[in-house]
Amino acid sequence: MRWLRGGDDAPALRGRTAVVVLAVVAVVSLLLGLLLSRLVVSPAQAAAAQRPPAAGPVTVPVEERVVASTVVLRADVAYEDPVSLSLETGDLGRPAVVTGRVPEVGAQVEAGAVLLEVTGRPVLALPGELPTYRTLRAGVSGPDVQQLRAALAALGISAGDPSDADYDATVAAGVRALYDRAGYPAPEPGDELTAAVEGAQDALTAAEEGLAGAQRALDAARRGPATDAERVRLDGDVAVAQAARDYAGTQCALPLETRDPAADCTPPTLARLDADVAAARAARSALEAAPDTRAEAADVAAARTAVERATADLREAQAATLTPFPASEAVFVAELPRRVDAVGVARGQTVGAGFVTVSGATVTVTAGASEEDAALMPVGTRGTVDLDGEPLGVTVTAVEDPAADAPQAAPGGAEGEGATGGDAGTSDAAPTDERRVVLTFDAVTPEQELALQGTNVRVVVPVSSTGSEVLAVPLAALSAGPDGGSRVEVLGDDEARHLVPVTTGLAAEGYVEIAASDEPLAAGDLVVVGTAGTDDGQDDGQDDGQDEGDASDDATTEEASS
Structure with a gap:
């Protein structure tokens, strides 16, 4: 610290500091000079830079590398065959209020599934072309019964011969199994029908009791009024009369000296004894003769007829109580499963026409292609669709000619008639070579389905490689x-x-x-x-x-x- 105090070494230290500062300044100046020399271009250098480069290949x-030829198409993504569903509520007898199970858009509707819940009862989706128009119950016959049998069979539920058009116990059993699978109690026949069955059962019981009573009366009539004691008495009368006649005959055959003095062998007496025997035998035979039971037999026949009639009435009443299939609890849709596209009802609202719109569960991609390009894409050709940078696989499922589906002009029409716009539905447009190419996705998630629906996408189809x-x-x-x-x-x-x-x-x-x-x-x-x-x-x-x-x-x- 001597230099702080102005010691002898201070001048030497100040000299060394000045040398260092000068050296630093010199180095910085040199670097700046080199940098500036790089940035400054001389006229000769500028001219050389503007000259064209030397000729060369x-x-x-x-x-x-893999060389692949592709066809690129623009295509629309949609769900095929949209269907607006309606519910038949004419037999419901009360407002068709939605109480639950409202489907969500994008949900898949399977065969036999509960599509909606109305007034606490399920609305079941079943496969079929014929719409629901009446409640199916005992005594009903028609193609809708056949359709129900076929729908139950498709679900693996036994319902008898699908060609049988009568609603019988087999179909009713299948309906009960369907509701059991859906987790709901089967429909009940109603209190009136149940009471009718009970009344028919009581009538049958009374008829059977009447038949039993008539049969007992007939059996008694057939046995007659005689008792065992009376039979014994009559048998005794026959024996006594016969013994008296035999004794008289024996005595009268003896000589007068040896016969019984009391024996009366006069002809009247002998005749009376013969008559007594005959009368006793007749009385005994009359006891064994068949009694007249025609009245009792008629009563039995009438009672039997009453039983048969009561049995038929009971069967009819029981048939009427077979498990019905209400029209308000079923919607038939062709080609299930389907996808819910739109829902037009909410819980607490009344069901109306078109309460749900469903479409095919398969997303389809439809594109237009020239005839030449379409020829390179037969059914089964695979391609890709880009969704937010992720390639999704697609497969060609159909190549169609739209012109083949267009209506043709009627033959024999006047020349130029089509150009002036003839009848609706006719067309004489020039043929086109455009084809409709239909593709389906190999596998997509529900989220991807929602993102794709209604979009126009780029389809890349490798046709050769x-x-x-x-x-x-x-x-x-x-x-x-x-x-x-x-x-x-x-x-x-x-x-x-x-x-x-x-x-x-x-x-x-x-x-x-x-x-x-x-x-x-x-x-x-x-x-x-x-x-x-x-x-x-x-x-x-x-x-x-x-x-x-x-x-x-x-x-x-x-x-x-x-």
Whole structure:
């Protein structure tokens, strides 16, 4: 700290500091000078920079790549076959108020599923073409019963012969199984019908009791009024009468001296004894004769008829109580499953016409294509659709001719009639080669379906490809030779240029496949695509353009021929 106090070393220290400062200033000045010398351009340098570069070829390397030809289409995305659903509520007997199970847009409606809940009851979606127009119950017959049988069978529920048009116990059992699967109790037949069954059952019981009583009366009449004691008495009368006659006959046959003095052998007495025997036997035989039971038999027949009538009434009443299928609890839709596109009702509202709009559950992509492009895309051809940078796979499912579906003008019409707008539905427009290409997505999520619906998308369909990497050059590298063949100009290691005839393959996306060449070519070899730095570069460009066009035509021809 001596220099602070003005010691002897202070002058020397100040001298060293001045030297350091001067050195720093010198270095900074040198650097600034070098920088400025770089930025300052002399007239000679400016003139040299403006001169054109030396003439030379523009080259690109031969590549190994997959060459693929694609067809690009604009297509509309939509769900096929929209259907507006309505509910038959005429038999409901009260306002058709929605109480729950309102579907959401985008939900899928499956066969047998609950589409809506109205007044606490389900509305079931079933497959079928015929709309619901009446409640199906016992005694009903028609094609709607056959449709119900077929719908139940499609769900794996036994419902009898689908061709049987009568609503019977088999169909009713199937309906109960359907409601059980849906998680709702089956419809009840109603209190009046239940009471009718109970009354018919009581009537049958009374008729059966009447028949039993009539049968007992008939059995008693057939046995007659005689008792066992009476039979014994009559048998005794016959025995006594016969014994008296036998004794008289025996005594009267004896000599007078030996016969019983009391024996009366006079003819009247013997005749009376014979009459007594006959009377006793007649009385006994009368006891065994069949009684007259015609009245009792008639009572039994009448009672049996009453039982049969009561049985038929009971069967009819029971048939009327078969589980019905209310019209207000079913909607038939062709080709389930479907997708909910729009919902026109909310909980607490009354169901009206078109309460739900459904469409096909499959998203379809429809595009227009020329006849030539359509020929390159047969059914089964795969492609991609870009959705926010994510490629989605699609497959061609149909190629249609719209002109084939258009109505034709009536034959024999006056010339020029179509041009003035004849009858509606006729058309004499010029034929078009446009085709309708229908594609379906391979797999999409519900979120993607919502994002795609109603949009216009770009569809890329690869129609041909080399499949693997091949040697390829830009189309600009091709030129036409004197013989009409294709050739490329190769730049050698010694900067020498020479033409090599080649055979081209598939051309697509600005590149063409080199299928064969007169001398070996390899990836990395340089081929000339133009010339730079010449005053006649415009002419060279035109020539190159012509060569490129010729090469493109040649490549297309090669592709078509392959």
